[in-house]
Amino acid sequence: MTIDPVDFASLLCSRLCHDLLSPIGALNNGLELLADETDPAMRERCMELLAESARTSAAKLKFFRLAFGAAGGFGEMVDTREAQQAIEGLFGETKRLTVNWMVDEQFLPKTAIKVLLNLAMIAGDALVRGGTLDIGGEANDGAIEIVLKAEGPRITLDDELRATLVNGAAGETVTARAAAAFLVHEMVAGADGKVLVSAPGENVLLFGAAMRAR
Template sequence: MNAIDLASLLCSRLCHDLLSPVGALNNGIELLADEQDPEMRERCLELLAESAKASANKLKFFRLAFGAAGGFGEEVDSREAQLALEGLFGAERRIELGWMVADGRLPKDATKLLLNLALIAGDALVRGGRLDVGGERSERGLELVIRAEGPRILLDPGLRETLQRGSSGGKVEPRAAGAWLAHSLAQGAGGSIKLSDPGSEVLLIGADLPRQG
């Protein structure tokens, strides 16, 4: 897997996630153009506003998790990462988010790693639940922990494999782009990613980054 392959995978993931809200925007505009009833037009405008907000929230999150957001410095305001997660998961109100990152600023790569792990854990909460995101510095460096709990947790075995071992045979599917990026970021920092057992009632994902401290 090279940088071009990774960029293609991330673009595919971004397009996939934006297809639904952007498609809703297009449908809403078409309905609005033909609708004459005032109440229905108001409802169309509400749906357009919701879809526009969802699109903006996804773009803000992916810009920080996948792109070069946060400026050209080495660190990112952790509040920016918190807001990105709240925008991504908070709108649907399916997932209750707990933010437990003590530091006001985090290394840029650590921020990307944290957001990608949180995205993977949040997606695993197929029926909603609670997602706790934590991070703190210790003598060993920077420790990140994601905890997901809900009525049903489903983490694809392929994502689990990619998080812990990277690509298998050099091939990664678009849905695993974030997992491959997370693995690469942890490995590049001299760290690793650990997960709770597949049969656990709670999903735990931890990352130790000794070079980030």
């Protein structure tokens, strides 16, 4: 299925706005409370909440810049430490996920970085009660392999995301919820590769992507 570029850009923007609404809304609410609050202890608590919301917003924006955007300021190869920091920033404030970074390559192509980031976001969202996210990747003989292992007490990956990751749109309309999954599929397919998702198992879910380095 071919999706109009403008329509797909709208889907990605919808996903971004959905994820930013909560921390930015909290900033707005905190400022309103601060304007009316006179108790010093409460004002201090408001300032703490404002700082937390600001950090969360900044972390999400950094992640989305690399995962969805043109990643201006980077060349065709991206330092994997940038991806690691973006993922840790995205999940760091929630304290519900432990991220184990096992990517030895210092640099990976921009496309591979975007695939890794979007898979990490999808895998993290699937860990609805928290858990551990192991992220690995390597480049060998002109090919790149990315593997993620999500492990936790409850894992939920709905059929739409699974089907979109593996098969793309497959004739169906892509929703904003599945925009990241569709982006992963299209980038990997464009690099002569494929995406694999393990069958539902007890407390463990595996994601893999193999693609040509470019």
